[in-house]
Amino acid sequence: DTAVSQTPKYLVTQMGNDKSIKCEQNLGHDTMYWYKQDSKKFLKIMFSYNNKELIINETVPNRFSPKSPDKAHLNLHINSLELGDSAVYFCASSPLTGSGTEAFFGQGTRLTVV
Amino acid sequence: GNSVTQMEGPVTLSEEAFLTINCTYTATGYPSLFWYVQYPGEGLQLLLKATKADDKGSNKGFEATYRKETTSFHLEKGSVQVSDSAVYFCALNTPRKLIFGQGTELSVKP
Numbered sequence: 657d658t659a660v661s662q663t664p665k666y667l668v669t670q671m672g673n674d675k676s677i678k679c680e681q682n683l684g685h686d687t688m689y690w691y692k693q694d695s696k697k698f699l700k701i702m703f704s705y706n707n708k709e710l711i712i713n714e715t716v717p718n719r720f721s722p723k724s725p726d727k728a729h730l731n732l733h734i735n736s737l738e739l740g741d742s743a744v745y746f747c748a749s750s751p752l753t754g755s756g757t758e759a760f761f762g763q764g765t766r767l768t769v770v
Numbered sequence: 771g772n773s774v775t776q777m778e779g780p781v782t783l784s785e786e787a788f789l790t791i792n793c794t795y796t797a798t799g800y801p802s803l804f805w806y807v808q809y810p811g812e813g814l815q816l817l818l819k820a821t822k823a824d825d826k827g828s829n830k831g832f833e834a835t836y837r838k839e840t841t842s843f844h845l846e847k848g849s850v851q852v853s854d855s856a857v858y859f860c861a862l863n864t865p866r867k868l869i870f871g872q873g874t875e876l877s878v879k880p
Contacts, residue, residue, distance in 0.1 A: 697873040698873065763812060
């Protein structure tokens with residue numbers, strides 16, 4: 657009964673490869689996010705989707721492409737991986753943008769590019 | 771613009787010590803404020819929240835009060851345990867996203 661689930665939990669890949677991270681939420685939320693956490697634990701939003709529509713794209717390189725097939729899923733595809741893409745990527749969801757309610761986070765995907 | 775600033779870590783305390791982690795924010799309007807906790811190897815969990823000025827959020831012995839006059843939301847706990855060792859994030863809610871502080875790592879020694 658996991659609320660926000662991401663797969664895989666760990667991903668090790670070589671530079672130049674293309675990889676995807678999947679995210680699903682079973683909370684019925686309208687909004688989903690991708691956050692990137694760097695090695696210093698700093699969290700930065702990458703994308704936000706509301707009912708399958710992109711509403712935030714925070715100057716992320718266009719090698720990163722989110723896809724939301726329905727409002728319960730938000731996947732992240734990364735092309736031509738670079739060493740600097742190594743980080744922990746968190747998916748999150750919330751009921752409504754702008755409300756006082758919190759976001760619920762997945763367990764994270766630790767991406768290591770070698 | 772909107773931003774959150776937390777005290778730098780790491781913070782190391784002995785068990786049963788008093789904890790304060792400072793958080794100040796800059797925001798337009800009246801955001802909701804949150805503290806999230808990240809235990810090692812895990813995702814973020816909401817610890818507590820406050821949605822308007824003078825609200826006090828509390829959970830698991832932690833407390834924080836939304837102070838509009840000082841634009842602060844400091845996290846406190848009267849007696850920390852080893853199990854409280856984690857990274858703590860202060861955050862505010864804008865109309866489009868959560869903005870996080872840089873995180874404060876807490877280590878509690880027995």
